[in-house]
Amino acid sequence: MAKTPKNHRQPWTTPADRQLKDLAAGNTPTRVMGIKLGRTPDAVAQRAHDLGVSLKPTNQAPYNRKKS
Numbered sequence: 001m002a003k004t005p006k007n008h009r010q011p012w013t014t015p016a017d018r019q020l021k022d023l024a025a026g027n028t029p030t031r032v033m034g035i036k037l038g039r040t041p042d043a044v045a046q047r048a049h050d051l052g053v054s055l056k057p058t059n060q061a062p063y064n065r066k067k068s
Contacts, residue, residue: 006038012047020044024053
């Protein structure tokens with residue numbers, strides 16, 4: 001069985017929300033955010049959605065824009 005994260009079922013704090021926003025701004029993968037915040041990737045994604053924070057990478061080229 002998988003080990004539960006250290007903050008499992010604990011309420012989110014203001015510093016954790018701030019860290020989530022900073023990590024999202026830095027294009028950090030959701031799995032890595034979960035490890036740093038002590039949460040599951042699903043919990044990170046849900047909290048980001050609740051806060052209105054986009055987890056989409058901003059530094060990738062759009063699809064079908066490959067130059068020949």
